Amino acid sequence: MEKAQAGARGTNGNGARAERSAQRDPERTRASILAAATKEFAENGMGGARVDAIAERAGINKRMLYHYFGDKEQLYLAVLEEAYIGIRTAEKSINLSDLEPEEGIAELAMFTWRYFLEHPEFLSLLGTENLHRARWLRQSTRLKELHSQLMGKLSELLDRGRAKGIFREDVDPLHLYLTMAALGYFYLSNQYTLSTIFGRDLAERPSLEGWERHIVHVTLASIRR
Amino acid sequence: MEKAQAGARGTNGNGARAERSAQRDPERTRASILAAATKEFAENGMGGARVDAIAERAGINKRMLYHYFGDKEQLYLAVLEEAYIGIRTAEKSINLSDLEPEEGIAELAMFTWRYFLEHPEFLSLLGTENLHRARWLRQSTRLKELHSQLMGKLSELLDRGRAKGIFREDVDPLHLYLTMAALGYFYLSNQYTLSTIFGRDLAERPSLEGWERHIVHVTLASIRR
DNA sequence: CAAGCCAGTAACTAATCAGTTACTTTGTGG
DNA sequence: CCACAAAGTAACTGATTAGTTACTGGCTTG
Structure with missing residues (x-):
């Protein structure tokens, strides 16, 4: 049927790969x-x-x-790995060294929220993976090595804030991370049942913006001295 | 094969239902x-x-x-309805009239956390239902009427706390409810991927108790004046 | 330029699954 | 006590699904 292909046939040899439509x-x-x-x-x-x-x-x-x-399972694992690599890569690019501790924490909270908002497929894959008790994640050697960059940045900001006397002494960085993640994850992943039951569309712009401010407020309130 | 049944055969007539082993x-x-x-x-x-x-x-x-x-879908809907009725029924039985506002909020936060902890199947069903964008929940007339009892109790406590001058003026009861629910839901429903990635078993007793205290702390810190 | 390998296709297969059919057993009301 | 309805069983069916087989066509390298 399509034996005679119109253009773009040439050998395009010498090492370099064809850019399109091969x-x-x-x-x-x-x-x-x-x-x-x-x-x-x-x-x-x-x-x-x-x-x-x-x-x-x-x-x-x-x-x-x-x-x-x-097979299907290995394809699923590849998808999961790519999704995790996506967020971990994005986390690397955040630069906080110029910011005050409170501003830095706010920035990280907003980053997490916005990443979740822009990548609903990541949230969904997390949900599926947890339904299966991390069956595939546990198999993945690549992902087990892939620690959250956020945790390091969080610890550094907590140290600086503690030194300035504005943060409490006993804040666990993991608890802080889980708090930010939980507030974003739950709102977005459960928006459909929540919107139905409370009769209020949580996906509307003003609601989303209100929740972003809320996350920042709650996160900071939970660590302030 | 089992035509000749040993005991418990009698007509057990007169209206009252047999209690067991019919x-x-x-x-x-x-x-x-x-x-x-x-x-x-x-x-x-x-x-x-x-x-x-x-x-x-x-x-x-x-x-x-x-x-x-x-069929399968109607059975699923019946399961979902029963699960929601379970938590809403449990919420009704909470009595807070004797408690101070702060104690009352703490009580509600702990109730939600413990209910989630003891009913993992409820969390899982919520996850599944949201994956399908509340497709079945939206069809259910029974459930759309079933408002959270917690919201009313939360509003009442917020009013009392505001009158006493200990809570902020602009707290949205829905935001407060979502905060408590989010912290419990995320920790438990995502415990498998989180435990794998952070190399720390979140299901262990001390971790669970620490998180319960954290939820109460964060919830109260977020509404205090 | 030909030999061999890699990308790609179509059609098939064995297993699985939701839902059904045709039947038997058990309890009850006239 | 029997007729009828509801509760229950076993075996079947048509559709779907993950995975395979047997093949074609094109690119590269010695």
């Missing part, structure tokens, strides 16, 4: 499978996701999915 | 299906739950499940 492009195929699988797993969970649906979304043949990823 | 007991059958379905849906989500597994767990024939509940 008929055979392993990296692009792999990436589009991963993107499609991320959506499918995030929308339907591990149990509800369909391999055929992933193949269709990616615009590839199902056989390729098995070629690149082995 | 061969045919609609209510008991229904209840055991519901209990089995709650476990299965909580463990595997809507997509991962298996109708045959529910029947086996309940010790009944699959046909009965369709007889009493119609």
